[in-house]
Amino acid sequence: MAFPKDIGIIDCMLGIPEAEDRAEWFAPFRPLIKDAQTLQQFAMPAQYMFKDIPQTGQQDDYIKWTVDQMDKHNVRKALVGWNENETSYRAKELYGDRFFFDLPCDPNKGMEEVRRIKRIHAEVGLSAISVFPSGTLPQVAINHKYMFPLYACAVELDIPILLNVGIPGPRIPMETQKVEHLDEVCWFFPDLKIVMRHGAEPWEALAVKLMLKWPNLYYSTSAFAPKHYPKAIIDYANTRGADKVIYAGYFPMGLSLDRIMSDMENVPFKDEVWPKFLRDNATKLFKL
Template sequence: MSGPVGLPVIDTMIGFPHEGSAQYDFIRRQTKDRESKEDFDFPVEYMFKDVPKELPTDDPVSLVLQQMDRFNIERAMIGVSEEYATRALKTFPDRFVASGAILDPNDVMGSVNAIRRDYEEYGIRATSVFPAGTFPQVAIDDPKMYPIYATCVELGLPIFVCAGIPGPRVPFAPQEVSRIDVVMFDFPDLVFVTRHGCEPWEDLAVKLMLKWPNLYYSTSAFAPKYYPKAIVDYANSRGADKVLYAGYFPMGLSLERIFSELPNVPLKEEVWPKFLYGNAARILGLAD
């Protein structure tokens, strides 16, 4: 058996299907172009083909579990702010991993308190933030983020952060990959995992991962055929322990598409178990 076939998977970015598109209102309130405000159900619809739509919503948790079983996803990380997260976490604690989300880092103490509350109530294993999607925008290295990073270090939580040009039509400056450098300098114990590609600075992301031991890269929002070559090359060399799998179902990609393309990614045989499972298990504290 070669490549990813038959290997267990931890998906570090999965969600539940929803009716309508109200979950993207936080993007629409800051976009200015007509398509984003009026035409797109999904804010980055112009970038993705075959976005999963019209999925049944009568039992979203069961639907996601069926998809997970189909593609050997043993565990999936979900945001506790998701509508169905509480039921999923309570009913299937062995399949779902709780993650927080920093919705408005402009509210510094509110964000810190939310992390602590989610940690105590849900046992979150991580939190996340979308810098370009905050309103007003808060950059990766903004002083408002520092108490949030400090809280993550104190609680031993990794933070998953979107980095690189965002898909929604909002300014990219808050997510410039160079901003990560000073954060890792100031918080050497912070486990920082990038989301959504780091493009067009993927080469810089590799350099920074070589430099900072606790900086990682996840493949969320990218179909495997578009994984950056610099990232694949890094995973095959010195970065086997630094790159981890993340999907984007049902937001923009079907698991069928992802797992049909994965075998064509030229990762070395010994890298696949780490990429699909081991690195996430270690970062999230799920390793045996």
């Protein structure tokens, strides 16, 4: 049950910073935020949830700095969000063997967004697309009709979609991310591969029930320090869900890799679950 140190880890949520200032993390949903503390004091939108947000400092090359942090903890590959900017293009060019990419999407843009997904996929080879339902503006629920073109596109391209589920960390409404919304989507799109992000709390037991029901529904551990992994998820991984639970961190957005890997020592996964959790499930799902 001990955390193995010899597995080359695949991290399914990691960021490449572009500057010390993290204000861009607020940009897509800043108009939804109403409380003064978030707007005036927080360096990241859910700062109240994290004790020691990693400090990147001023770096000459943030991409190399990120790879150095990965090397320190045997993270061999990482899924990062694709932005049409110099950082993303340089990361792919210089470290194409270390990074694979998801494209954050806005369902409010309809077919314009579908065309963008297909264009970028043809150009760079996306491994997934992603949506933060509570962070869309206006907010769009997981099972809303505006999401369906994105789901159809993901099926057509045969790539997964990553969805934030559960109560969002930022102080914005939660309705769009209720786990129950997944049931309709999994029913209507049986070929769609969906990865739940950011915990599914307080509906993690429902998330397990839905994963038992729907073969293409998965769970990633993003934005949670391992000491806070929900018990229902650990129990599921150790029983019928060994192929459905995938490691994802939250570096450098809210957690350091030092913190994550230190906490990982105490996660009570069975020996046979660790390789699947840390590497094999992601390899299969994202076709690495």
